[in-house]
Amino acid sequence: MLVLLEKGVSEGVVNDVAARLRMFGLSVHRTDHEGQVRLGAIGDRVPVDWEAARRWPGVAEIRRIPVSFKLVSREFRPRDTVISVGRCAIGGEQLALMAGPCSVEGEEQVFRIAEAVARAGATIMRGGAYKPRTSPYSFQGLGEEGLKILRRAADAHGLAVVSEVLDSQQVPLVARYADILQIGARNMQNSALLREVGRGEKPVLLKRGPACTIEEWLMSAEHIVSHGNSQVILCERGIRTFETYTRYTLDLNAIPVVKELSHLPVVVDPSHGTGIRNKVAPMARAAIAAGADGLIIEVHHDPDHALSDGPQSLYPEQFRELVEQIRAIAKVLGRRV
Numbered sequence: 589m590l591v592l593l594e595k596g597v598s599e600g601v602v603n604d605v606a607a608r609l610r611m612f613g614l615s616v617h618r619t620d621h622e623g624q625v626r627l628g629a630i631g632d633r634v635p636v637d638w639e640a641a642r643r644w645p646g647v648a649e650i651r652r653i654p655v656s657f658k659l660v661s662r663e664f665r666p667r668d669t670v671i672s673v674g675r676c677a678i679g680g681e682q683l684a685l686m687a688g689p690c691s692v693e694g695e696e697q698v699f700r701i702a703e704a705v706a707r708a709g710a711t712i713m714r715g716g717a718y719k720p721r722t723s724p725y726s727f728q729g730l731g732e733e734g735l736k737i738l739r740r741a742a743d744a745h746g747l748a749v750v751s752e753v754l755d756s757q758q759v760p761l762v763a764r765y766a767d768i769l770q771i772g773a774r775n776m777q778n779s780a781l782l783r784e785v786g787r788g789e790k791p792v793l794l795k796r797g798p799a800c801t802i803e804e805w806l807m808s809a810e811h812i813v814s815h816g817n818s819q820v821i822l823c824e825r826g827i828r829t830f831e832t833y834t835r836y837t838l839d840l841n842a843i844p845v846v847k848e849l850s851h852l853p854v855v856v857d858p859s860h861g862t863g864i865r866n867k868v869a870p871m872a873r874a875a876i877a878a879g880a881d882g883l884i885i886e887v888h889h890d891p892d893h894a895l896s897d898g899p900q901s902l903y904p905e906q907f908r909e910l911v912e913q914i915r916a917i918a919k920v921l922g923r924r925v
């Protein structure tokens with residue numbers, strides 16, 4: 589339920605209404621909108637007399653939230669969520685450009701790519717130190733050593749860091765080095781992991797599972813937000829369809845759909861979405877034109893020798909050129925890089 593309080597009520601009244609709601613076993617989440625306090629009251633263990641609640645002091649209106657995801661819905665929070673990370677705010681006027689290698693492979697590689705992507709205009713460096721791989725015989729990542737390298741390289745170039753966390757026990761370790769915790773597509777419905785990052789304070793980049801609907805994706809975001817962490821960035825990275833020419837089918841429909849349903853920022857990963865280097869830039873441009881709040885793109889200076897995802901990695905010059913195109917598209921939309 590959404591409990592709208594009268595405009596201008598004191599904090600004492602807000603606390604009072606929240607306390608009454610909690611007495612019914614409801615969890616209470618607050619958001620403020622145009623001078624009005626809105627309380628999302630979640631739970632259904634104890635029946636509540638909502639007719640009586642409408643007459644509680646300070647209550648203006650009570651509405652049902654008509655969708656299964658509550659706290660991430662526009663009904664709960666009409667205004668866009670903007671997440672501050674380093675010198676960038678994700679979900680506002682500025683587009684978030686995240687770029688870097690698929691995997692952290694070593695010091696020289698990461699420093700070289702960090703310099704290139706920072707110079708091109710990226711503000712967030714990506715790189716996996718713990719890699720989810722289809723084959724157990726493929727490179728699994730450098731672990732903590734990789735996170736240290738990534739942090740140093742990002743700091744040297746004024747970039748924030750996004751890196752994947754594979755399981756719930758890993759959260760504190762990855763959170764020590766990364767500014768944004770990436771939940772990979774394979775883990776989108778790992779509820780233990782969602783709960784753990786939900787209890788933390790670091791922003792979360794939640795990739796869409798390749799076989800998951802938009803509603804399931806938003807429900808995974810709801811898991812995180814319901815545990816207290818409202819800083820979730822959704823990432824469309826392609827879904828599995830009957831089409832095999834590209835690695836996945838990048839679902840750009842999801843951008844305007846999610847923008848309507850949810851207040852959370854949405855970024856697009858055209859690297860995994862296409863799996864083909866020369867398809868990355870067109871889909872990146874399309875994603876921004878469709879209203880995405882940013883991009884996450886794999887970049888490698890020597891993709892033929894990359895330890896993962898070389899065929900979909902842009903050369904640094906290609907990334908630089910793409911950023912210039914994105915800059916032009918952003919301008920038309922009243923946004924900026």
Ligand code: PEP
Binds near residue numbers: 771772774
């Ligand atoms: C990645 O970002 O390198 C990655 C493994 O992505 P996804 O989880 O989308 O496959």
Ligand code: MN
Binds near residue numbers: 690691860886
């Ligand atoms: Mn990858």
